[in-house]
Amino acid sequence: MKRDINIFEFPLNLGLKKKDHETEPGVKKLPEWLRKFDFHRAINPNNIFRLEAPEYSMELDQESGVLNAEVIIKYAKEQADFIIKNHQENTFNIMLGGDCSILIGTAIALKKLGNFGLFYLDGHTDYIPAHLSQSAAAAGMDLAIITGLGHEKLTHIDGLNPYFSEENIYCVGNAETDDKEYVEQILNSNIEYFDLDKLRKNGFGKTAEDFLTMINSKSLDGFFIHLDVDVLNDQLMPAVDSRMEDGIDYENLREILQPLINSPLCFGIEITVLDPDYDENGTYTQALVKNLIQIIK
Incomplete structure (x- = not known):
């Protein structure tokens, strides 16, 4: 990485519905957890x-059908202003969640800054309207929200x-392909969609290069990467909200990614959904940190 790097910490967990055994989703601890295993020090x-x-709360917004919608909107506005105020030219930005709903604030900031593309790397599409969601959680609808569905x-x-x-979006890595109604939503969109099988057939490096070709052909101002760590194989990263x-x-x-x-x-990357509560010894996190540092640096 030849550019300077800034880290933004957005420890939001309002986009997830807590499980019965949880007091609240532990993803809000993600920034401190990565710091504990020297991510910040290595990134420097x-x-x-x-x-x-x-x-955290579990307030269902009746108007939108989304949990904690009003507070998520308020945070997204603050987040967008915060990014615009603090981002610097020619700097790579690492956004640490939190859950996937932090994408909303970043998306608003990028819309105000120009015309950007998105590489959405996730084990789910997160492209459904509220009435199809079993959880009513914004983190499961964030790709829909930022493209205007909802x-x-x-x-x-x-x-x-x-x-x-x-x-201007590639949605890549979805392994949840059994629900036809869920998949049909994104198939009927204008998003370039690569489920896990199609991604493997097309090739990982080639998919990235195809995306870059699209960005350049449209003369976009740049692009952003969303990385939900649940795109990783469950044996490598089980410490997530929705395992597959x-x-x-x-x-x-x-x-x-490279x-x-x-x-x-590339404006930057966001890293979401790693829950320290499900990785008490840091075994899975240490492997993630090691690999992310090698990829980014």
């Missing part, structure tokens, strides 16, 4: 910025719908 960023998140109070913040154009057996390995992750991160058009 110019700056570390942090925006504290509201306390209630306008979430999709049209500051009058900016859509925050990303579907035509299949997934990619670290060699695959390196092959797909061309993207090395591009000068």
Whole structure:
């Protein structure tokens, strides 16, 4: 990485529905957990910025059908302003969640900064409207929200719908393909969709290069990477909210991310959903940190 690096910490967990045995989802501890295993030290960023998140709740917003919608909207606005205020030219930005709903604030910021693409690397598509969601949790709908699918109070913040154009998005790595209604949502969109099987057939490096070709052909201002660690094989990363057996390995992750991160058009990457409560000894986190450092640095 030849560019300077900044780290942004967004420890939001309001986008997840807590499980019966939980007091609240543990993903809010992700930044401190990565710091414990020397991620920050190894990255050696110019700056570390942090925006504290509201306390956890389980309030269903009747208007949108989404848990904690009002507070998520408020945080997204604050997050967008925070990013715009603190980001610097020619700097690579690492956003540490929290859950996937932190993408909403980043998406608003990028919409205000220009016309950006999105590489969405996730074990799920997160592209469904609220009425199809079993959890009503924003982290399971964030790709839908940032492209304008959903209630306008979430999709049209500051009058900016859509925050990303579907035509400028690759959704990559979904292993949850059994639910036809779930998959049909994204198949009927204009998003370039690679489920896990199609990704393997197309090739990890080639998929990244195809995305970069699209970004350049459209003369976009840049692009952002979303990385939900549940895209990794369950044996490598079981410390997530929604586990699935299949997934990619670290060699695959390196092959797909390095061309993207090395591009000068890459605004940054967000890392979400690792829950320290499910990795008490840090075994899985240490492997993740080791590989992310090799990929980013």
